[in-house]
Each structure stands twice: as structure tokens, then as C-alpha cells.
Amino acid sequence: MLELLPASAAIEDGRLHLGGIAAASLAAEYGTPLLVLCEQTALAQARAYRRAAPEALIAYGTKALPNVALLRLLAREGLGADVSTLGELRFALQAGVPPERLVVHGNNKSDEELRGAAEAGAGLLVLDALEEVDRARAAGIGRVLVRVTSGIEADTHEAIRTSQHGSKFGLPADEAVEGIARARAAGLEVAGLHVHIGSQLLETQAAATTVEWLAAFAARCRLELDGWTPDVVDLGGGLGVRHVDDERPPAAERFVAELVRDLERAWSLHDLPRPRLVLEPGRSLVGRAGVTLYRVGVVKRATESVTYVTVDGGMSDNPRPQLYGARYAALLADRADEPPAGRYSVAGKHCEADTLIAEVELPAPRRGDLLAVPATGAYTLSMSSNYNALPRPAAVLVADGAARVIRRRETLDDLLALEVGADASG
Numbered sequence: 404m405l406e407l408l409p410a411s412a413a414i415e416d417g418r419l420h421l422g423g424i425a426a427a428s429l430a431a432e433y434g435t436p437l438l439v440l441c442e443q444t445a446l447a448q449a450r451a452y453r454r455a456a457p458e459a460l461i462a463y464g465t466k467a468l469p470n471v472a473l474l475r476l477l478a479r480e481g482l483g484a485d486v487s488t489l490g491e492l493r494f495a496l497q498a499g500v501p502p503e504r505l506v507v508h509g510n511n512k513s514d515e516e517l518r519g520a521a522e523a524g525a526g527l528l529v530l531d532a533l534e535e536v537d538r539a540r541a542a543g544i545g546r547v548l549v550r551v552t553s554g555i556e557a558d559t560h561e562a563i564r565t566s567q568h569g570s571k572f573g574l575p576a577d578e579a580v581e582g583i584a585r586a587r588a589a590g591l592e593v594a595g596l597h598v599h600i601g602s603q604l605l606e607t608q609a610a611a612t613t614v615e616w617l618a619a620f621a622a623r624c625r626l627e628l629d630g631w632t633p634d635v636v637d638l639g640g641g642l643g644v645r646h647v648d649d650e651r652p653p654a655a656e657r658f659v660a661e662l663v664r665d666l667e668r669a670w671s672l673h674d675l676p677r678p679r680l681v682l683e684p685g686r687s688l689v690g691r692a693g694v695t696l697y698r699v700g701v702v703k704r705a706t707e708s709v710t711y712v713t714v715d716g717g718m719s720d721n722p723r724p725q726l727y728g729a730r731y732a733a734l735l736a737d738r739a740d741e742p743p744a745g746r747y748s749v750a751g752k753h754c755e756a757d758t759l760i761a762e763v764e765l766p767a768p769r770r771g772d773l774l775a776v777p778a779t780g781a782y783t784l785s786m787s788s789n790y791n792a793l794p795r796p797a798a799v800l801v802a803d804g805a806a807r808v809i810r811r812r813e814t815l816d817d818l819l820a821l822e823v824g825a826d827a828s829g
């Protein structure tokens with residue numbers, strides 16, 4: 404289990420500690436559900452990326468967990484941010500991410516978002532559609548990448564696969580060539596190419612094939628576009644995280660080192676000038692850093708073989724199991740050294756069958772136990788909702804025995820404040 408938990412996790416006398424603090428103390432002080440983020444893990448991952456590609460721009464995929472304190476922490480390590488909405492852009496600016504380290508995405512950017520990127524002086528805007536060329540120019544954008552769909556099918560869930568034929572993202576090769584030509588004719592600086600094949604990748608093959616494909620595509624551009632070649636190559640994010648024992652993603656350092664090597668090899672094969680690399684890791688920076696703590700409520704035997712352990716959150720704080728069958732492990736944070744008493748299903752408290760974990764071995768769970776779910780830093784809080792009018796959880800950053808709230812828990816008053824005419828006079 405320790406391999407799934409953050410670097411600072413320890414089990415002492417059967418009690419889980421994160422960042423040098425007992426999980427039980429964190430739950431008592433900040434309530435549950437609670438997202439606990441280990442600073443050491445996020446920093447170690449950021450440094451692994453920087454070490455493996457010192458000359459590259461590493462732009463954190465903000466969508467994984469948009470949080471100002473986290474963005475600030477990563478910016479201090481030299482990272483930038485990949486942002487896809489005006490909201491993510493505002494978060495990154497608020498965190499002090501230098502504008503030249505911002506990469507602005509979006510498959511349906513509004514004029515307001517294009518203007519926002521231009522006004523912020525974002526280093527790169529990634530064109531995702533031909534019609535964006537003139538709108539980007541009109542908004543005052545100067546420097547762009549063109550996102551291209553390689554047609555390569557990454558081995559991951561279809562909901563998070565993004566570069567196959569028919570993807571809504573980017574431009575197929577012929578349109579991408581046209582997009583570069585149009586953007587240049589419109590006076591935009593086309594700095595290079597972008598490709599992102601998908602998320603939660605557990606092996607390197609699809610990324611390697613993509614790099615080869617991209618080099619051939621760059622060579623085609625040189626031929627068809629008066630010698631134009633990309634100065635910048637952005638390979639997106641995608642490296643997976645281990646949520647359960649049988650998922651074995653490569654280490655970030657190895658994944659990136661292989662990408663760098665593949666890029667150098669493919670580029671020299673086509674005799675292309677060496678480009679500047681951009682990477683946009685999201686999940687692999689923050690996924691393992693996060694542990695969600697839930698309080699166990701009802702424990703109910705439903706059939707001979709199914710006993711539900713119900714927690715005080717569910718699909719509102721982590722919709723991934725329901726969206727695409729994401730799997731998680733769990734442990735009882737205060738009885739971590741007890742042997743399992745059986746297999747349990749962990750369910751949430753929502754008005755749907757929101758099974759968080761279909762089957763997990765635990766010591767016999769009781770009301771009041773603290774259930775810890777590892778590897779929940781990415782795409783959980785960022786995809787959360789207020790289903791059943793449940794306030795969203797708080798997030799705390801832990802390091803060296805200290806905890807800091809980086810996102811406060813929502814209150815019912817926060818939710819009611821959005822309701823028009825909610826006061827008695829309404």
C-alpha cells in the first residue's frame with residue numbers, strides 16, 4: 404500500500420501519517436472528506452521532470468487540480484502552466500506564474516478567453532481549429548502552436564484519449580498544414596506543433612510512436628510550407644499514476660528521458676533543427692501527492708458477497724469511478740496494521756449507485772473509522788460537483804509536520820448564496 408501513498412506517508416503503530424501528521428488529527432481538525440496533498444511528492448515529481456528535461460518548459464496541466472497555492476509552489480520550481488479556460492488562466496496569474504510560461508489551450512475558446520490570453524501576454528496559444536486563426540489574430544494573440552491529431556490510439560480509457568482519428572481536439576494532418584499556412588499568412592508567429600495523445604498512460608510506446616509521427620509531419624511541413632519547421636514541440640501530458648497495485652506506470656524521470664531521446668533521434672533522422680520541448684504533465688505531478696480521507700458511516704450487508712462501507716462523500720468529490728471505471732485502493736487510516744476481515748464495496752452518500760471502490764480488502768470497518776483513498780490528487784476535486792447540495796471538501800497541503808489549508812471547505816451558506824430569492828422575503 405505504501406507504494407500508492409505519497410512519499411511522506413508512514414504507518415506508525417497502525418496509524419497513517421501524512422507529511423508527519425496523523426491522518427486522524429488532520430480529519431479531526433479540518434473535517435472530512437478532506438483532500439490531503441503531500442508537498443514533498445508534488446515537488447519531487449516536478450523536480451524529476453526538470454531533471455530529465457532541463458531545457459524544456461514544464462507547464463503544469465492545471466486541470467488536474469486548479470489551486471493557486473499549488474500553482475505557486477510549482478512556479479517556484481520553474482514550472483509554467485497549461486490553462487484551458489479563463490478560470491484556469493486567472494488561477495495561474497493569481498499564483499504569479501510568469502506569463503511567458505503560460506500555454507493556453509481549449510477546443511472551443513471564447514473571444515473573451517482569446518483576449519484574456521493576449522492581455523496576459525501568454526507565451527503560447529495552441530490553435531485547435533481553423534476558424535481560430537482569424538479570431539486569435541483579432542484578439543491580439545502573437546505566438547501560437549498548432550495542435551495536430553496524430554491518429555495514434557493511446558492505450559487508455561476512450562474518455563481520456565485525445566489524438567485518435569475523429570478526436571474533437573486538434574487538427575488532422577492536412578488541416579494542420581493548412582492551419583499553419585493560414586496562421587502565418589494572417590501574421591501570427593507559428594512557433595511550433597502540439598500533440599497530446601491522452602491521459603493515464605501506463606507505458607511509453609504510444610508516446611514514442613507519436614514522436615516519430617510528429618517528426619515525419621514536421622518534415623512534411625518543411626516541404627509544403629516553404630521550409631517552415633517547428634521551433635517548439637509540445638508533447639502534452641499523459642503519464643499515468645498508480646491508483647491500484649496492478650497499474651505500473653513508468654517513473655516520470657524515465658518517461659521524460661525516453662521522450663527526449665526519441666525526439667532527438669526522430670528529429671535527426673529527418674534532419675530537422677532541434678526544437679524547444681514543452682511538456683504539460685498534470686496527473687503525474689499531483690495524483691500520488693493526494694490522499695482523500697473519508698469518515699465511514701453505514702456499514703451494510705447487501706448480499707452474501709457484497710457489504711457496503713458508506714463514506715461521507717462520493718461521486719461529488721470523485722466522479723472518476725463512475726465516469727470511466729477508475730479503480731482505487733483504500734485503507735483504514737487508524738487500523739492500517741490489522742489484517743483484512745473481508746472484501747468490501749466502498750460507496751458514497753449520493754442518490755445514485757456511486758460506488759467509489761468496487762472491492763477492497765479491509766479490517767472489519769465500523770462507523771467512525773477513517774478511510775484513506777490514495778492517489779486522489781488529480782482529477783478529483785477539479786471534477787467535483789455539488790450533487791445533492793453537498794459542499795465541496797477542503798484541501799490541505801502537508802509537509803514536515805505542518806498543514807496548511809489551500810482550499811477551504813465549502814459551506815451550505817456558500818451554496819445558498821448562489822440561490823436567487825433564497826431569503827425568506829423571496
Ligand SMILES: Cc1ncc(COP(=O)(O)O)c(C=O)c1O
Pocket residue numbers: 464466467485508565599601602603639640641642683684685686687
Ligand atoms: C492538452 C493537454 N495537456 C495536458 C494535459 C494533462 O494530462 P495529464 O494529466 O494526463 O498529464 C491534458 C489533459 O487532458 C491535456 O488535454
